[in-house]
Amino acid sequence: MKRAFAVIILFFAVAAGAQSTLHERLTVDATDAPRNILHSTVTIPVTKGPVTLVYPKWIPGNHRPTGPISNVMGLHVRANGQEINWQRDLIDMYAFHLDSPSGATEVEVSFDTVTYNGTRSLASSKVLDLLWNQVVMYPEGIGSDAVQVTASIKLPQGWKFGTALVPANGARMQPDSAVFQEVSLTRLVDSPLIAGAIYRQIQLSAPGETPVHYLDMVGESESALQITDKDLASYKQLVAEAGKLYGARHYEKYDFLYTLGDQTAHHGLEHHESSDNGSPEDTFSDESAHNLEADLLPHEFTHSWNGKYRRPKGLATPNYQEPMKGDLLWVYEGLTDYLGNVLAARVGLRSPEQFRENAAYTAAMLDHRSGRTWRPLQDTATSVQLVFGAQSEWVNWRRSADYYPEGFLLWLEIDTLIRRQTNNQKSLNDFCKLFFGGESGPPIVVPYQFDDVVTALNQITPYNWAGLLRERLDSKSKRAPLGGFENGGWKLIYNSEPNATMKAAEKSGDNLDLSFSLGMIVGKDGTLRDVIPGYPAYAAGLGPGMKLYGVNGRKWSKDVLRQALRASVNSKSPLSLLVENAEYYNTYQIDYHGGEQYPHLQRENAQTDLLEQIIKPMATR
Ligand SMILES: [Zn+2]
Numbered sequence: 258m259k260r261a262f263a264v265i266i267l268f269f270a271v272a273a274g275a276q277s278t279l280h281e282r283l284t285v286d287a288t289d290a291p292r293n294i295l296h297s298t299v300t301i302p303v304t305k306g307p308v309t310l311v312y313p314k315w316i317p318g319n320h321r322p323t324g325p326i327s328n329v330m331g332l333h334v335r336a337n338g339q340e341i342n343w344q345r346d347l348i349d350m351y352a353f354h355l356d357s358p359s360g361a362t363e364v365e366v367s368f369d370t371v372t373y374n375g376t377r378s379l380a381s382s383k384v385l386d387l388l389w390n391q392v393v394m395y396p397e398g399i400g401s402d403a404v405q406v407t408a409s410i411k412l413p414q415g416w417k418f419g420t421a422l423v424p425a426n427g428a429r430m431q432p433d434s435a436v437f438q439e440v441s442l443t444r445l446v447d448s449p450l451i452a453g454a455i456y457r458q459i460q461l462s463a464p465g466e467t468p469v470h471y472l473d474m475v476g477e478s479e480s481a482l483q484i485t486d487k488d489l490a491s492y493k494q495l496v497a498e499a500g501k502l503y504g505a506r507h508y509e510k511y512d513f514l515y516t517l518g519d520q521t522a523h524h525g526l527e528h529h530e531s532s533d534n535g536s537p538e539d540t541f542s543d544e545s546a547h548n549l550e551a552d553l554l555p556h557e558f559t560h561s562w563n564g565k566y567r568r569p570k571g572l573a574t575p576n577y578q579e580p581m582k583g584d585l586l587w588v589y590e591g592l593t594d595y596l597g598n599v600l601a602a603r604v605g606l607r608s609p610e611q612f613r614e615n616a617a618y619t620a621a622m623l624d625h626r627s628g629r630t631w632r633p634l635q636d637t638a639t640s641v642q643l644v645f646g647a648q649s650e651w652v653n654w655r656r657s658a659d660y661y662p663e664g665f666l667l668w669l670e671i672d673t674l675i676r677r678q679t680n681n682q683k684s685l686n687d688f689c690k691l692f693f694g695g696e697s698g699p700p701i702v703v704p705y706q707f708d709d710v711v712t713a714l715n716q717i718t719p720y721n722w723a724g725l726l727r728e729r730l731d732s733k734s735k736r737a738p739l740g741g742f743e744n745g746g747w748k749l750i751y752n753s754e755p756n757a758t759m760k761a762a763e764k765s766g767d768n769l770d771l772s773f774s775l776g777m778i779v780g781k782d783g784t785l786r787d788v789i790p791g792y793p794a795y796a797a798g799l800g801p802g803m804k805l806y807g808v809n810g811r812k813w814s815k816d817v818l819r820q821a822l823r824a825s826v827n828s829k830s831p832l833s834l835l836v837e838n839a840e841y842y843n844t845y846q847i848d849y850h851g852g853e854q855y856p857h858l859q860r861e862n863a864q865t866d867l868l869e870q871i872i873k874p875m876a877t878r
Pocket residue numbers: 527556557560589590593
């Protein structure tokens with residue numbers, strides 16, 4: 258760890274030495290948030306010579322060039338009260354060249370940002386999720402650490418807010434507006450703000466305990482924020498479990514920002530001192546939603562250590578215009594996927610059975626991923642800009658952001674290998690403490706590369722880790738790596754019993770997932786969402802985008818299709834599907850007799866149950 262700290266001191270010294278600090282003032286008028294438009298004014302110091310301003314393009318946590326530049330409107334630049342003309346760069350759509358602001362020492366830039374992004378928005382009648390990168394500009398070429406910003410916000414009347422930012426003068430003058438203490442642009446962008454008419458803050462840390470942790474919630478209704486006593490106890494336990502796992506904390510206080518509503522985006526975005534989470538309105542009351550969302554806060558909290566404090570070198574960029582490299586996302590996101598699921602089970606947000614059903618579904622999905630024969634796991638991370646957000650048709654053949662779920666399998670295998678190698682004296686918990694622990698304090702970034710991960714694993718227990726990792730990352734094997742289950746005393750099996758995670762997902766997304774029988778996924782209206790090459794539906798000629806109308810001569814419904822699958826076991830005739838493809842109807846015969854098939858984990862008694870040990874709490878309850 259000492260070597261890593263020396264590296265980072267040098268990193269910041271270079272950045273700070275190269276550029277003098279610049280002070281910006283940012284005012285955000287969010288009173289129009291309910292109609293999804295924000296008005297911002299940025300005052301930026303300028304010196305003699307050409308001035309180019311940039312709008313953030315590469316967004317941390319997104320790992321991609323997703324800054325919503327097409328949503329920037331009404332742009333005006335003024336100096337000494339006079340309008341100044343701007344011209345967009347011919348190549349870089351995020352850069353604006355200004356006419357010389359003769360004699361002026363600062364320019365005032367005003368513009369609007371629309372927060373509606375098609376299917377889901379960042380604001381509604383009742384809530385706002387404010388991402389500062391969407392409402393700010395800064396001079397081209399400067400590092401985001403060298404820009405200091407004093408930000409202020411005005412909200413709709415009566416709205417309250419939660420954020421990791423600290424209000425200036427230590428007090429909030431009005432509930433619906435605030436001026437924040439000056440912070441670097443890096444820290445501002447890393448500290449989103451949620452606001453809403455219905456707001457609730459609960460302290461998760463015990464009184465007097467530091468650093469303090471808060472759960473800040475906004476929602477579409479009062480009932481959305483009615484967290485159960487059991488969940489509240491779990492989130493308090495999450496703070497304790499993470500402390501035990503990593504042994505240090507790299508923040509001064511932490512805010513779990515949680516938006517509960519169906520009008521705004523369901524997502525999670527990690528930050529050093531907060532996480533920005535969005536879930537369905539009924540998450541605390543509906544069993545299916547609760548099961549599906551259970552690892553969201555544990556996942557994003559984990560990122561404070563894995564992703565923010567320790568960050569792949571290619572993602573630790575000096576500002577938001579510098580391209581990012583995603584090649585180590587199988588650590589940044591893959592290990593976080595694993596730890597988020599493990600922590601959710603350790604704190605009781607998921608039962609051991611739910612943890613196993615979720616793991617079985619993940620494994621089965623990847624074990625039926627036809628694209629793995631051409632696209633290795635490594636490439637799903639390297640091409641994050643392409644796979645993330647790609648259309649859902651042919652996703653099985655294309656592959657998706659598989660470094661998340663396959664990261665779960667990979668790190669489970671590593672965890673069980675360490676446990677077996679060391680006769681259960683050590684585990685991945687020790688790696689986490691070594692790699693993500695260090696000394697507690699305010700946010701810093703310690704970049705790493707592939708070899709640093711291998712070195713740390715070897716410090717826990719010597720093994721050919723580099724060889725194993727490269728084999729898993731570069732493999733074009735048709736089958737998913739299931740060694741973690743085998744080492745851990747479990748086996749992936751299929752039977753006609755529904756899988757609990759799939760059942761919850763069907764209730765929430767309304768798709769019928771027949772991946773493990775016919776090899777296809779059917780939407781609520783009969784549209785085939787995806788078809789898996791190499792499986793029966795594909796062999797019969799079906800493809801995604803086609804629409805199902807009839808099953809064995811009867812009008813299609815989920816129940817009719819399920820019944821036909823069950824009957825296929827004792828039938829000699831093929832399944833007959835009437836399907837529309839771009840205005841033409843056709844009947845497809847699927848020669849399938851395997852019935853319904855869903856994945857589960859089955860205990861192999863010859864081996865010790867390592868899964869049970871992995872999800873055992875570390876902290877006292
Ligand atoms: Zn993540």
